[in-house]
Structures are given as C-alpha cells and as structure tokens.
Amino acid sequence: MSQQTADPELYAEIQDFYARHMHLIDAGQVDAWVETFTEDATISNNVNPHPAHGREQIVGVIRRAQQQLDADGIRHRHWMGMLVVEPTADGTVHARSYAMLLAVRLGEAPVLDRSTRCHDELVRVDGDWQIRSRRVHHDGRP
Amino acid sequence: MSQQTADPELYAEIQDFYARHMHLIDAGQVDAWVETFTEDATISNNVNPHPAHGREQIVGVIRRAQQQLDADGIRHRHWMGMLVVEPTADGTVHARSYAMLLAVRLGEAPVLDRSTRCHDELVRVDGDWQIRSRRVHHDGRP
C-alpha cells in the first residue's frame, strides 16, 4: 500500500480547521460557520436528494435545523475523527473523515445520534481554508 | 473569518499533552496526573459552585471521585477532541476542546456518560506544558 502520507503540517492545520468549524456550528454561530465554506459551496448527502448550493441555501437549511433543536431543547456536539488528508496538484485538499453527532438534552446523558463519513474538498481563499464541496454519507441509511 | 491558525507543531504537541493527561487520570495515576497542572492551578465548572485551587485540593477531589468509581466497579475513559489551540503573546496557550466521558462496567457495553466543553490555559514549566486554569462546561447542565 502506498500511503501518500499528507504533510504533517498540513495535517495539523486541517484538524485545527475542523475543530473551529465544529465549535462554530455547535455554538449556533451560523454566520461565522458558513464562512468556512466557499461562496459557491455544495453540500450533499445520501438522505436528502436535494443538495444545497451556495452559502445562502446552506444557511437556510442550518437555521431551520437549529430552530428545531432549540424548540426540542437539544444541543449538538459534532466530533470529527479518523481524518485522512490528501493534497492534490492544483492545491485542492481532499479530506475524508468520520463524524459523529452527540445530542444532549438538559438533565440527561448525551446520546449518540448519528455516525457519518464525510468527504470534503478544501481550498485556500485569502489564506484561510474553505470547504468547496461536502459529501456526507449517513451510516445506517440506504 | 480570520482563523488565527495555530502553529502545526504546537497543535500536535498539545494533542500529545492531552493524550498523556487523559491516560494518567483514567489509569488512576493521580500523583503523576496532578503534575500536569501548575502548583496554583484552578479548576472550575458549571455544576459545582466551588472551584478547586491548587494541586492538593485538586487531588483531594479526584481521589474521592476515584474511590466512588472503584466502589461502583466503573472505569472511565476520557476522550478529548475538536481541539482549538490559540497561543498568546506572553506564551500562555488557550486550548478549547470537547471532552466526552465513557463509563465502562465489567461485562457491560460502554456508556456515554458526559459531554463537556473545556477551556484550559496552559503554560510551559521547565519545558513541560501544565494547565494553570481549567474551566469545564458540562453540556446538559444549567
């Protein structure tokens, strides 16, 4: 097996990126979070047949989801792990990872809500990493 | 969003620090674990109104908790993740992370006991990182 090991500096940088990305969404800072995507970013998954295109659509989807969470009294904690980072010749970085979602209700123990695999394409924009394409596979869903 | 990305070397170093820190506490090596805090360290959280000040108090709290775990036949596994590392001009490092706690009883599947956010201030003492201040927010608690 040829491992095509990522540059260790890049590896740590991408980990740091995802940590900030997850803190923002879990804290409900949607406007700052969506800036971790490119203007024309696409998010798709195996559950919803309609991908979201562009920051406006992405924010719309997320705000509705967060209103539902608020109504239900649930906090989310997104954990990213098992990160594989693959740079390409044109500077795009492919990042494949696992993500799990913990859901916490007031006064209750956390619940393991979801397990996913995530394949992102990241590009540098003005010195910062941004996600141009995200494909999520929800485990346990066809 | 300006990402203020941490130096990748520092990022890996702090990850390594937390891994050792967690192995020590979960293995019950309290005397070695408390040396990952400064002499005058403070730990506070949103559940207990009384912060612990200094190694002696910290050890006291932990020993009582571990005696209870031993009596209950429970082992803990602390996982830190989603680490954001922010160095400051005076050398102090702010580390914000998620932590989750797995509890394992003999013969049973592990249980997701707790989800927290953790904000540590770390300083170098004689070449090693030590925690000077830890603030923990237990999710699902007011």
Added chain:
Amino acid sequence: MSQQTADPELYAEIQDFYARHMHLIDAGQVDAWVETFTEDATISNNVNPHPAHGREQIVGVIRRAQQQLDADGIRHRHWMGMLVVEPTADGTVHARSYAMLLAVRLGEAPVLDRSTRCHDELVRVDGDWQIRSRRVHHDGRP
C-alpha cells in the same frame, strides 16, 4: 513528569496512519488493511487467549468477523483517539491509544459497542508504517 514529547511531525504522521488503517477495515478492504501490518505481525488481546500470528491468520480472523457482521446487517466505525507516540532508539515507535467501536444497523441510531486501549509497535517498511505488534485491552473485560 518528564513528557518525552514525540516529534510533532511524527505525531501527525501516526495519526494519519491510523485514520487510513481504520477506514480500510471499516470499508471491508481486508487485503489492503492487512498490509498495514508486518508480514510477521502479532495481535493479542485480553479476551481471546490465542494471539494471531502473521498476515494469513490475521486475515482469517477478520474475514470471519466481517462475514458475521454482514449476516447481522451491522457496519463498524472504529475511532482511535488519545494517541501517545513514543519513538525508541532503534526506530520502532510505540503508540498507545484508546479505540472505540461504533456499531450501526440500518435504520437505527449508532451504538457504542466497545471501548479498548491499544498498544502498538510500529516500524517503517519501505517508507510506510506497519504494525509489528498489537496488544488490545477490552475495557470491561477481565
């Protein structure tokens, strides 16, 4: 406490290795996965008194386990975390980590199946890391 902090580059490299290793096994790519072990690798744990020696035995054990998972309609997601990396003078790397296993059935929420500690000895073979020895301790088992 002397921390013997691992080289940050090595630390990221070993994280990347484990991510690839876990993706391969969870995707059922057993032939590629077993090449992350040396030809003469040994795997032992505290549950099965019979260690597996060499790639052929290791593959045999894993194929039987995966056939059972397929029959049961279960997907596994292995998460490695809390990684401590300790290089030695002869180039062998000792990697101590936690691993947790999520099990996902179609249409159901993921289940936290297992918590383990893992102690691997890794060596470089033709530029790639390989596991020469793996000792797993299943938490909650004698």
